[in-house]
Amino acid sequence: MTGVVMARRRLAVSRFWADFRKQRAGVAGLVVLLVAVVLALVAPLFIGEGVTSVVSGTGPKWAAPSLDYPFGTDESGRSILLMVWWGSRTSLLIGFLAALLSIVIGMVVGITAGHFRGWIGATLMRVTDWFLVLPSLVTAMVLAAILGGSTFTIIAAIGVTTWPTTARLIRAQTLAVESRPYIERSKALGAGHWHVTTRHVLPNVAPLLLASATLEVASAIVTESTLAFLGVSSNKTSWGTMLRGSYDWGAPTQGAWWYILIPGLAILAVVMAFMLAGRALEAVLNPRLRRAS
């Protein structure tokens, strides 16, 4: 039995990969984000926290890009290149963990609301709609400002304000899955709530979760940088805090375009990569979308 299941899963994965490979933009996005993640992971082998320290800036202040400092230096002579590299660790970490938190909440709420259709489901959807209406950036700013800025707080603030879209998506999918005959068969054979939701619903919504997680990481990275720019952030160097620094030190008026351009381009590249990969996943997993576009 398990052998059959394994073979079928393997076939499904290989078919999925064949479909995904046809989405050229998605593959490009996947490559870029893999490169970004690997670079962030290996950063400690080459550089350390020291590159972000104000006192250890080795170069001249406000130096334009040169051979020694390919992306120039900032107001205290730190290399923008190394800071962007080191900062990618915080940006990506917060992006991934916030998206994970958001997806987990969304998944639990979505599946529960779709499975228990009585007052539990109705109440959960009310709560979801309520969170959906709240302006998420403003709410996240309030939460982060009150809880004090730490990496954990920022992750919580982003996760808590962004889960409702996932919850709605997953609920709709749960409803669709649960109306199929094999769920009824399973229930007739004595399956309980736990069995139905974890063994039948979850595997069916998992691909969608993956696609929406990918898009969620993209928006979490943007939100993190926005929060950092607006002054509520963990005190670690991220792309957002670098841009905040560039604004505080008057980089626009100093004409230090590299200080603004490079961290922003890093955000843009990574976010675009996640977006393209996520949209490609969606297109492969959702045949209706595939037909439309």
Added chain:
Amino acid sequence: MTALPDAAEPAVQAAGPAEETPSSRGMLRYALSKAGGALFSIAMVVIGTFFVFRLLPGDPVRNLAQGRNMTPEQLDLERHRLGLDQSLINQFFDFVGDTLRLDLGTSYEYKRPVLDLIGERLGPTLLLAGTGLVIAVSLGLWQGIHAGWRHGSRFDRFSTGTSLVLWSVPTFWLGLLLMMVFGVGIGPIPGLLPFRGSESIDAPDGFAYVLDVAAHMVLPCLTLVAVVYAQYLLVMRSSLLEEVSQDYITVARAKGLRDDDVRRRHAVPNALLPTVTLVFMRIGFVVGGAVTVETIFTWPGLGQLFYEAVSVPDFTLMQGTFLLITVSVIVMNTLADVVYHMIDPRVRSA
């Protein structure tokens, strides 16, 4: 439905006049239930705000004292002023009563009532966000219609590509770039536009004053539009794509109507409604954009006031502005919902 004289939705049209009274009564019931829901949401926001601002870790007074020299007596005085020395229940009822009376407290930083501060800042925000929204909606819908109608064309690929890029760009970064290029000037390009505040210090009178404010508004408005319009474009495009494959479009074409007429009189009216609702449903997104844009360009609006409150931090001011922003977003959402229900028979019959 005058824009759809024939093919579209014949069933609903035929049933229309006969159901006149029950449907309008249903309409009223729908509006009332939506209003009830909105009131409930607002009540939840007020309660939620109270607990978030009081129960979460971090003593507001100690946070306030951070980086300032304050004696324990001063801290106690501050606690008393904020009513923090009373029991939680008393605090809660005081808070609800004050909020209902629109007494949002006194700002710590400005030493003035929060409501007055909000009143001063409301105008500039409405001016900026309103102008930005109108431009973003018209531009986004227009481009979305044309991209969706000729999907796969070069214009479509260009539009979708740009909007994906704009969607991925953090608002504040785009603002910084625009500020540097058009405000400060870079290389041979001189700075063309003002990028601080909403008017010059020696602002002229009369028509020249209007021009002055307009000049100050160009960059913030451009930033807001660029970030917001992308999603309108994408929503409009996909909404139109859903309509393009419908039977009534084929019928309209078969009748020999010109392509432009099929688009303008048949496809667009049907695709427009869900899009317009989505536009207003996502008004919270515009609010977030406005906070960021106002901060960068020091536009003296509500968003900047909220930003100041967060960065001081001035908790009374933060609470007041947060309440106002959230409640207005809820109200606008509800309005959009009711209006949508009123003008689109398809939702009503569903």
